[in-house]
Amino acid sequence: MFSIRNRLTAVPCASLIALAASLSGTSLAHAAEQDSAAPAAAPTRPAEPTAPDIVVTGSRIARAGFTAPTPVTVMGAEQLTKAAPSTLAESLRQLPSLTNTSGPQRNSGSSRVGQSFLNLRSLGPTRTLTLFDGRRMVSSSLTGSVDANILPSAVVQRVEVVTGGASAAYGSDAVAGVVNFILDKKFTGLKGEINYGLAQEGDNREIRATLSAGLKFAEGRGHILVSGEYFRNDGVAPSARPWASQGWGLINNPSGTPTLVLKPNVLTVGTYGGLIIGGNGGTAANNALFKGIQFMPGGVAAAYNYGTYTTSTQQVGGDGVPTENIQEINRPLERGSGYVHVGFDVSDALSLYADAMYGRSSSTVNNTYNRRQTANPFTIQRDNAFLPDAIRNQMQAVGVTSLTMLRFSRERGFIVTRGDSDTMQGTIGAKGTIAGLSWNAYYLRGRTYQTNATMNDEITARFNSAIDAVVSPSTGQIVCRSSLTNPTNGCVPFNVFGEGSPSNAALDYTRGVSWSHATIDADVGSFAVSGPLANGWAGPIRFAIGGEYRSEKVNVTTDALSPTGAFLLGNPNPWSGRYNVKEGFVEIIAPLAKDLPLIRELELNAAGRVTDYSTSGTVKTWKLGLSYKPFDDLRLRGTRSRDIRAPNLSELYQAGRQSIASVNDPFKSNVRVTGILQNNSGNAGLKPEIADTLTFGAVYSPSWVPHLNLSVDFYDISIASAIDNIAAQTAVDQCYVGTAAACALFTRDTAGNITSFSALPINLASAKTRGIDFEVGYSAPNGLLGLKGNVTLRAVATYLAKQETTTPGGAPIDRAGEAGVNPYPRWRGVAQFNYQGETVGGFLQARYVGGGAYDVTRGPAVVDLQNVSAQVYFDGQISFKPKMSGSEIELFLNVRNILDNAPPIAPENANVPVAFNAFLHDVIGRTFRVGARFKY
Template identity: 30%
Template sequence: MTSRFKLGLLTSSLLVAAGSFAAPAMAQDQSDESAASDNQAIVVTGSRIARTDLSSTSPTAVVTAEEFLLSGATNVEQVLNTLPQVLPGVTSFSNNPGNGAATLNLRNLGAQRTLVLVNGRRWMFYDTNQIVDLNTIPQFLLEGVDVVTGGQSAVYGSDAIAGVVNFRLRQNIDGIILGGNYSLTGKGDGARYDVNFAIGTPFADGRGQVTIYGNYLRRESIFQGARAYSRFAAGDGCVRAGTTDRATGVGVSLGGALGTCVARGGEIGLVPGGSASTPIATLPGVGGGNGLIFNPTGGGTRPFLNPEDLYNFAPDNYLQLPQERYLFGGYGNFQITDGIEAYAEVSYVNSKVNQELAPTPGGIAASLQINSPFFNAGTQAALAAAATPADLALGRSTQNVGFRFNQSGPRNSSQGRSAFRIMTGLRGEIVSNINYDLYYMYSRTENTQFQQGNVSVSRYRATLETETVGGVTRCRDAAARAAGCVPLNVFGQGLADPAALRYVTINSTNLETSDLQNIVGSISGTLGSIFGNSEPIGFAVGGEYRRVSASYTPDTFLASGDVIGFNAGQPTGGNYNAKEVFAELRIPLVNESFIHRLELTGAARYSDYSLDNVGGVWTYAGGGEFAPIQDITFRGQYQRAVRAPNVQDLFGGQSVGFPQAIDPCSSRTPVALQTAAIRALCVANGVPAGNVFTTAVQPNQQIQAQFGGNPNLGEETSDTFTIGAVIRPSFIPRLNITVDYFNIKVKDTISTFGGGLNSALQLCFTVAQDLTNPICSIFAGQRNPTTGALGETSGGRNPPVLSANIAKLATSGVDIQVDYNIPLNFSLTGSDESRLTFFFLGTYLDEYRTTAVAAIPERVTIGEGTIALPKWRHTARLGYVDGPAQISLRWRYNGPGIDSRIINTFNGLVRTEQDPALFPNRRVGAFNYFDLTGSFAVTDNFQLTAGVNNLFNKTPVVLGTAQEQGNNVPGFYDPLGRDFFVSARLNF
């Protein structure tokens, strides 16, 4: 089927199936009328206490199943990432960085601080960071998703710092449901195929219910080269005036410093970027200037031209990752006796996601044979001129060689993830209005990562270091020759011997596993009322046991560090457990007397962790609701929450690294910073007085240090305060308005110590200037007593730049939601029912702050928000329902932003604003996306839905490679352009 025919089919389907939704697609604290009918008690996310209405002291947004249908979503991330409370985490567009998963990042506080539940219970996580992969959740079975803001640790335990997202699956299915979805971009690529089924039936005269389900999903890839904005690697530069291409955003480079660009007649913009590692070898240290690049035919060289000779790596990267997923499961319940009901859930997922990067760049230092037959006379003379006397005496020249292994093909990482979860429990009524619930859950995830395109550093060097004996050029190292080493001719276009390429390239396999065991028992019910209220006091008490274990076993090749291509890794593994008790109370004080309602809520949990530095911790919450009249309710809550360190934080494999850094005590420190105060600090830190600000302290650009997890970590702690109002005016039926202010502060946040070695050095010596400050602790006793140098290779010790409880996070803002539907007194289809529906959800971001070292003051300027963190963001939907026909229009708005580098440039970690004039696209305007959807109930059992997302084909602004990837932030801005979908659902 051709792409043109596919587009025609989709367009025809859209016209045939006019569509929308029958109710607001999302609702925040729905009205009491939509709660449980006949006063049936239900449990609302954020509480374990059953109640007869859906009110809550915590701000809660509800995404209905209808929204997933109207959005054409095949994965839950596609809808949740459009909510203003959510910033995209890892998505289907996360190629580098990425890991084949889809994660949820509530309030931009990190996926590890967002607790994900399914049916109110913990779900399986996929890695050593203990994060849930949204690919494992059957979105086609969703009844709704509850997004609760703020720390919920008192109710649910660790990790609920930013909030809780609870996915509620449909229950009591009776019959067969068949569904399918097909999606295609406006360019005819990136197709997505999704088919699913669910079969449910009661049994044993209605005492039992069972549901089984299955799903198959296939998503095709799109490369960055398929879109104009991501086709070129673009970087900041001085652009020749009037040369910027409107489609790509890239202009002709004028060269020179940005600070003098305008004075030279240029303009700040984006210029062709790329990598100096090219498919033809370069010698950056030979010949002066930018060095030399070899001729395509080999042997000879010419000066390397920047940017003309840079390699454009962008087209080889995925923009949309391909995926294939199988998902099966089931759940059911059986009433054993009047007071005992057994229930169970089981789920299995197998998902394969590929990542693809440009061929491996190989820049290493090698001792080259000057008279190699790979070089002509001119090149040999240049190498000889650049050689040291010692090398020249041996006929060698040690030089950096740049090269990209295009002949070996791209780097590919295949993530094959299998996961299963089983949960079983008993529940029932002990006595009237007192219920119990006890369940056990076990889940396991295994991820096998197969990587192609890695190159061994040692083997690569051996193939470059040659000698000629008896007229035959061979690898100089005898042991390497015995292992199959063949000289590698990278000094031209496509000249490499296939045998040499096979020798240096190595495929690797990494294995990651994670296990979660959870036992929870609770008793809940009512205790009677006080002050003559009709509403009784509600309570819940219980206990929980949770055991977490995870491991990462890298290929022995990657663990050795002898690798370029993909990152080296160290083994990680560990486990811990927590024993917890909890209690929750809801006390109605006044109900329908002189005021409409007044109630207080409280919750507390004590957790005893097997981790020595966490031990026993308390979390708690307190809040209330006050409704002076039925039309308006005020609510507020304070919550203390914790996050225990995860396996990666604690047991992440430690390794020695050699990052580029500047020791402020060395000659590499700018002269302006070579002050008496810093000199005194250096001497106090162990640098001999005569060596301060000399090369003896730092002979190389790199400084050796220790990196990885830290078993001595403690817990993170957060304080959340929310206050708001729910307005349901009786004089405007069916109108609901909520306004909520949130303020979340996280302290003792776990992050890499000081933000990295170089940042820690600058913070200690140029910002804090106090060796008793925590940031300076990693440098105590680490220096060579003779030279003052850091690192074992320089005779000192390696500073431990490990994970630490040293940072802090804070965010605050306001959520606003409006739900309204209006019955109409006319119909275009002759039906008995028609109405307009309206939904609006927006977030105003007052402040968002990150501080890598809490002990050092900071100055924060948000401006109008960073590019992916705007001050204002909203989603809205307007719909028209007319009997079997529905149509809706969704409006997604991302407010204007500022290039984050302007406000996130640090002198140490004290934020300073850069000159905005030196940044292209420094102000990114607002983005408006419109999505049109239609649906038609052909019969009572058969429904067709079709739609187009990004109706007006809004394409991203080219922001350059300094952003996340693809010259943009593809999880935040729509990266694909116009996108069509058609779906069908059959019930019988």
């Protein structure tokens, strides 16, 4: 599946890319490292034309035979579509280094609905720099990340991934690495694809269609490329899988040890028609008489069944609410993109180009119920006009004046969130050669419109007023108590007793839409020169130098009510922010020795960059790398770099948005607390994070086994002052062990119960990750074991040795080896077999996700779920290419998760309980896709 990371020291760059585009079934750059006189493996069909100015990610310098000391993985277009023909982001998730890339799965957030942001090394999307043909893009989100789903995948020739620090070469945000989407801008002809997918369960229906055309004009001096794509996935309903509908979750153990136990059918205390949890105004005994009365349809009172293992917020069995069956297992998504590129050669030394891209994504998803639960109950007075007389009479008899109630409202369904994002950008540029040097200059202008709407959302003050319903002494009609003194306030009485009891008018009055609209603008101007600097004693010394100016700004507007905190959920605040960046860089490649005893080649790659942020000042980054070949079959390489990431606009200036959090509170014997109001905001006091990155490894391509490649690479990334949001559970745990900064994030009432949590980004003391990448590849261009055609075998794996964060004042927490609450298993890997004959092709892939601890911070005395099992998923594809003259057609059947493996039970510590980890595991089950590709 994957290339040996930039292994091709002996293959000229143009040949490398041609090979990547031509290898049947794999379409990626991968061949044995050999002496420059030795030829690369022959492709089975002619390569696509490739532009001569190839720049391999990890370096700004392009030259034949260069191999960067930083590991680079190259994946071709065919490989990506065979691994996962759904979306580019899903294809890239096959890489172990990108496993935790977000997508449209449950609990993936309400502010990034329908978007997928690449996440290298599990360090977060904000530390992964996504490039489009070597250039930055306008952000698709307020956090500064790029949605991989909107890129024109039909004309992506290859994707290059550098899995180490690359700030010196490409600028801020490249702490974890770079993902560079390279386009096939020289394509000529017409090509397209259409495929249809369906899960075995009859859902997750999807369709994808692409069409691209390339045309030369002006006697071949000009070229135009046009491409369009449409994708739609209908998603998977919340309880559409047996393992998802069983309600697995952790709940407090009444026996004491362990504190938390894993049980099925874990429900949230409450009902759809209202539940009394206590009276007020009377004696404690009399107040308790009303606990456990629920209201059935029509307002009929009945006893509530609290089930077993009951806490104030959870229970096993009984009459509670199955809150796991709210959000979709896979969220629906509709997206489309269009791309146009025009290039024109004015002369042999000057070319002009321009391109424009548009991408749109839209998704409407279930969020939660309009819920009044233990953390936000409501009060009903004894004179409430809708209160059943029997309850009122009993309250009167025992001196109880009001009732405290819970209610999960199913009227009009869930609170739903719709996210729409439109991204457009245009680039004009020129490139050429002068005095033996290559230069490139461009200007980019981009804009993203993003609308986020939370619909059917309770307007809290109106609800509180509407439920306080009384009989008007003057008219005898049921009205809001507030209307007695203000008859024109528009309040409509709301009947809380029994599901279906509220009138449509009451629902209209108490529900609304909390929305925000964001405009994100980016302007980028860049100029770079590269070429030979001088002839050194071991070969030509080459350099690159350049500068870039970039400005970004965000403006967020909202509805009128949200800034007042009027809604149950959402409540975004308007905000704006901007910054500009000026930077200059220089890079040099210097051969140090060649053709000496035990030194076949020794080469230095060094880079430096000075970056000036209008928000945080000047920072310097650098990289030093060595590539050493003691003999032809072996290459040793290593880099040491200083990388930086400045806080993005959202981290600095976001004015706040409300959501809901849940924790197990160690101050309250780890009782489960749900419905905590979480206020998400920015932090203007953030400072840039600084990362030190070390990589070193070896590449072995034995001459005695042609086309076999093996590699191993060690990486170590240490980030000081790392910017991150502390999760509510992590914060309360850190507070419990004495970290004052974590305690300050919580607000508690007089009884010590958590009422709110401030989720703002802070500079952590440090974040560290360390591990080893392994890769082996073998290709047989002329067949293997009787198969006539191109056969390739690939395997890539990653071992995670450390994934550590430290909160200021707290002890380090290393979550490496955790496969439950946080997705950091020790081992992840992919192995592939691919065959492409003249007419028939076959592909088989095994994805391995290692097991590990459920939560490394919670031992067997705290939780009985200690280990999550490892999983292996198999995917396959068969294809058929009928022989045709002048055109190429391929029909294929792709099967994902062939064995229909269910994910292991590993409940997330989220507000909406989730019994599985969708970042690590397949949550759809066996899925079939059929399709056709054509090319003329």
